[in-house]
Amino acid sequence: RFTTLSVPPADEAFAVNGAYLADTSPDKVNLGIGVYRTDEGRPWPLRVVERAENQLHEEHDAARHEYLAIRGDVEFLDLARDLVFASAGDKEGSDDRIASVQTVSGTGANRLGADFLAQHLRPGRVWIPEPTWSNHHAIWTFAGVARGTYPYYDVAGKCFDWVRTAQTLNEQASPGDVVVLHACAHNPTGADPSKEQWEKFAALCQAKGLIPFFDLAYQGFASGSVEEDSWAIRHFFHYQPQLEFFVAQSFSKNFGLYGQRAGALHVVTSSAGLSTGVSQAVLANLCSLVRGEYSMAPRRGSEIVKTVLRSPDMRRQWHEDLQLMSGRIKAMRQALYDRLVALQTPGTWEHILSQIGMFSYTGLSENQVFAITQRHHVYLLKSGRISISGLNESNVDYVARAIDDVVRT
Numbered sequence: 001r002f003t004t005l006s007v008p009p010a011d012e013a014f015a016v017n018g019a020y021l022a023d024t025s026p027d028k029v030n031l032g033i034g035v036y037r038t039d040e041g042r043p044w045p046l047r048v049v050e051r052a053e054n055q056l057h058e059e060h061d062a063a064r065h066e067y068l069a070i071r072g073d074v075e076f077l078d079l080a081r082d083l084v085f086a087s088a089g090d091k092e093g094s095d096d097r098i099a100s101v102q103t104v105s106g107t108g109a110n111r112l113g114a115d116f117l118a119q120h121l122r123p124g125r126v127w128i129p130e131p132t133w134s135n136h137h138a139i140w141t142f143a144g145v146a147r148g149t150y151p152y153y154d155v156a157g158k159c160f161d162w163v164r165t166a167q168t169l170n171e172q173a174s175p176g177d178v179v180v181l182h183a184c185a186h187n188p189t190g191a192d193p194s195k196e197q198w199e200k201f202a203a204l205c206q207a208k209g210l211i212p213f214f215d216l217a218y219q220g221f222a223s224g225s226v227e228e229d230s231w232a233i234r235h236f237f238h239y240q241p242q243l244e245f246f247v248a249q250s251f252s253k254n255f256g257l258y259g260q261r262a263g264a265l266h267v268v269t270s271s272a273g274l275s276t277g278v279s280q281a282v283l284a285n286l287c288s289l290v291r292g293e294y295s296m297a298p299r300r301g302s303e304i305v306k307t308v309l310r311s312p313d314m315r316r317q318w319h320e321d322l323q324l325m326s327g328r329i330k331a332m333r334q335a336l337y338d339r340l341v342a343l344q345t346p347g348t349w350e351h352i353l354s355q356i357g358m359f360s361y362t363g364l365s366e367n368q369v370f371a372i373t374q375r376h377h378v379y380l381l382k383s384g385r386i387s388i389s390g391l392n393e394s395n396v397d398y399v400a401r402a403i404d405d406v407v408r409t
């Protein structure tokens with residue numbers, strides 16, 4: 001029966017991680033997988049997460065292993081929504097246009113949104129940035145929506161390519177098509193649109209009748225500021241009360257809760273549907289999809305996020321933890337840049353400093369990536385993407401020399 005099965009390719013980030021773990025060289029460096037590491041190269045449970053865990057442990061709530069509602073934990077969802085949609089001075093995100101459900105982290109939010117669109121709006125096509133987080137392709141393929149790509153990255157300029165993006169979408173996209181957008185810290189390039197470009201993007205989506213689908217996996221982790229990293233989403237929200245869009249929110253990186261699978265999907269509906277209860281209808285349909293897929297999201301991670309976000313004091317501490325993580329990453333960008341410049345490594349390296357978030361798109365070719373792994377036991381994706389957080393004071397010199405070697409030969 002199963003003899004006809006072909007073997008799909010392994011997910012690259014996890015395959016590279018496996019190859020790194022199997023390597024016995026004492027010099028090996030893991031710049032593959034997108035997880036935060038300390039300067040000692042170790043995982044880091046956020047201090048505020050440990051505090052919240054201790055508090056939850058002391059509370060010893062007898063209901064702590066009960067089922068959540070199908071929709072998820074409502075207080076968590078309100079806090080999660082406000083984190084994205086509320087701006088300074090205005091504490092709560094407007095909720096009457098937004099339907100929110102708890103998901104199996106960011107991946108689950110992307111998938112639930114894709115399934116919802118596929119079932120109910122049947123978009124002709126989803127436009128995915130090229131390059132992107134590779135799972136976007138898998139998610140939309142499994143949801144059964146035809147895919148197109150838009151040329152996100154200007155290889156020569158090492159930046160977001162607004163001109164070709166706008167041209168592609170203007171010429172080829174049709175009303176009702178979906179556009180996947182990385183809200184901040186684009187994975188894998190680390191190159192984001194400027195605020196002016198986001199403004200043009202919102203106008204384009206509105207004019208063409210496209211449905212924006214934001215993937216928000218790095219809020220607060222990218223710049224260190226929760227507000228700054230969700231600016232684009234708030235712009236779309238206030239730009240046009242008729243604009244309908246999706247936000248897939250992950251707490252994996254900004255709370256370091258990778259394995260706990262905490263996240264949410266927010267669907268912003270048009271203000272025109274307020275009187276007829278459109279957002280409630282969206283919510284009910286999302287809940288019925290959730291029920292048929294996995295009944296409800298897990299509760300441990302969302303419990304931790306809720307405990308932190310509902311307490312002003314813990315929230316302050318969370319911001320400090322975010323700044324510590326994003327600060328270390330920025331320091332490592334600088335350290336790698338300084339060493340490459342000191343070595344006079346051929347090429348320009350300013351993009352390592354200007355890119356934002358966990359990743360840097362180094363510009364190394366596939367052959368150079370192969371060579372650096374073979375010769376120097378440095379692991380990264382074949383696109384040349386490195387996870388900056390795998391760098392530390394003890395290995396950055398070694399990595400710079402390894403890059404220098406493969407660039408010269």
Ligand code: PMP
Nearest residue numbers: 105106107133187215217250252
């Ligand atoms: N989107 C992007 C762009 C990501 O980089 C990631 C994490 N690698 C995710 C979504 C989802 O991660 P998770 O499912 O752990 O929330």
